[in-house]
Amino acid sequence: MDDHRILIVDDEEEFTSLLSERLTARGLRVETAASGAGAIEQVAAGNFDVVVLDMVMPGMDGIETLQHLREHDSDLQVILLTGHATVEKGVHAMKLGAADFLEKPAELNELLGKIREAYSRKLILIEERNTKKIDDILKSKGW
Template sequence: MTEKILLVDDEKDFLTVMSERMTARGMQVTTADSAQAALQEVESGTYDAIVLDLKMPGMDGIETLKAIKARNPTLQVILLTGHATLEKGVEAMKLGAMDFVEKPADLNVLTEKIKNAQARKMVLVAKQTEQKLKSILTTKGW
């Protein structure tokens, strides 16, 4: 199954090359070069995973993560960070990030995390659907 990815980074050259490599691995990639552009994409599209740079001009990765989660809590966010520290990782996880990867990222590791994100999102969406169905069954009197 094709993974739908939103890749967010202010380095345009990074977006170009990552997008090409991920597309060659069968993923469907959309790119955004700012937090604002990413949030617009989140409003209009559905994604299995969002790969988000931690340090960006204007709204940084942590603020963007909070805004994404506020819009759609089922979205799975993988943070890209210049220096992966335990402290940063714990902070990101507390705010709802699924995982984090240190730059320069190993594409095989990132791909594995994206697949995990997709699986986790499917479980969350299935749970949501089940709850909706239960709610309908208990409130409707068929």
């Protein structure tokens, strides 16, 4: 999982620090942000594969942050992690483009599984787009 670049976004800095340490020990490249605004800045500046995003944060909440992140990069995979889980909120988040939804406190192995799935989904999206581009070029040339 060496190539995966992960951004953890949560206003609980003790949580982001611990999770970051444990994911880094498992070979992921991890950065953290303490707010939605901070996450948007970091995603704009860096090339992340997966964002693990808290739903309830001061100021901009997880849903609003998710919308901004997906507008900026539609390939970006966002896993929502929250202590305020309801089925309705989960469905709403998925409709807005979240890759997955996980309740706090989460098992690290479950989160790692979801990160792997999200990363694979990103690769498939990129591959499908590239295949379509090639198909379009071939069609335009009549081949």
